[in-house]
Amino acid sequence: KVGCEFDRIVVCGGDGMFHEAVNGWFRSRSMAPLAYIPSGTVNDFANTHNIPKNDVETAAKIASDGMIDLIDAGLFNDTYFSYVAAFGFATSTAYDTPQTKKRKLGTLAYVLHALEIVDFTHWENNCVSTQIEYEGGMIEGNFLYGQISSSRYVGGMDAFTKGRYDLKDGLLEGVFIRQPMNLSELNSIIASIAKSDIENNPLIVPVQSPWFEFDGESIAWTLDGEYGGEVPHAKIQVVEQQLKVVLPKEEE
Template identity: 35%
Template sequence: METLLLIFNPYTGGNKLKNKLHEMICRFSEAGYLLHVYPTTGPGDARRMAQEHGAGHDLVVCCGGDGTLNEVVDGLLCHQPMPRLGYVPCGTTNDFAASLKLPKNNIMKAVERIVAPKAVMQCDVGLLNERCFNYVAAFGELTDVSYKTPQTFKNFLGYSAYLLEAMQRLPKLESHHARIVCDNGVYEDDYLFGLVANSASVAGFTFPDKEQIHLDDGIFEMLLVKHPHNFGEMSEVSAAVLRGDVSSPLLTVTRVKHLEFVSDAPCSWSLDGEFGGMLTEASIQVKRQALSICV
């Protein structure tokens, strides 16, 4: 009998998960798994549980949002071989689930994709100064919106909660002078924000040639947004990001395997929507096909 470690965040997604938890456990048991169930109680809990107990299980299932999944993957990376991972997305945005084409609004459909997956995908994982991220590492303005938005707002308003928080911050945006050295060049300017992603789209921006973007090729996408100097440039940046228009001189889009980041002053980073630290230097690399996830 295979063993399954179920790690779930009881605070995510309102009552969606709580109402389905018993049914979910029964379905995994019917599928022949011996279950160990663990609810998280605070930040770092999912990481610790995955690190301490993940190796003793054939399958680890994460139920929660992008942040909970980030912790679980971070905890599992120390295990070789790594157990298979299943993901039941229950958060507010579930960006990574969208990239994997997992059911986002139906918990039991997501469970079935774990019990009888179409495939087990070998997925890339990013590292920022040895901390992992599954789909995005971002720096600069508005990158902290996801973890500073109150959880009650997220549960009640969903993605609109992020938009409301961002709109309140727009008049106070500041730039960050940074130098980025990567595989195909050196970029230095005053940036509003930037991100490195293992995804065809992030935060409403869709990268060009998305059909050529793969989650297992050892290559990530990079977007840099220069600081707008007036209202006209701010409007141009907003429109370009929403349209995915990379022709704007205020946007830089390229593909990277590795980069070194240096800024003049400490800059806020987020990893999969969670706080990643205030950094003046950062090194990002890709661990190719480090994660085995049921899709």
């Protein structure tokens, strides 16, 4: 049981590094909480939990003297994730974008790399066909993008989660974007995302559920910004208030 003899386990790196630490932590059954000093490009986990990403000294102080808390995590088949599982349009840019671009351009590097690999002339080439079951319902069809998260920020933005996320409610937030059939539909999707108005667009399906199950064609997944494998079947479920982390102390 690696780490069990320590009071705290401190991780320094990006979201991908923290993802690896979370999986090691769950499998070791360590009782020591995970602390995080962010030094990656996007740092969604740190942004969600107000851990400063440009102030190593303050982040280190939080790691050593912060508040210990239990928050929700996710389980993708047999792999844990700290905040998001995603598929579809441009999700591979999180792990395909060269490190040199990330260091020079930050979040913009992901956008530029996405534009380089997407086939804008045939949207169907960027979509996957799947059936999605969740508590109380089911949807199916061709989807441009999908994410299941327990986080405020995903990819540096909160357009899909604003006003919906709760890190301790035992629910995951799902958002699924259907394949646009023409430029007008694509523009309506972009406009809804820009305005954080995903509830009123029939092409965007927001769902909250403790579990999701996917069946259909083989889908390549991204877990916390890392390649999560390509599988035809995936079961994703919440791991309710079992991830022990060190967070900034609440202001009195």
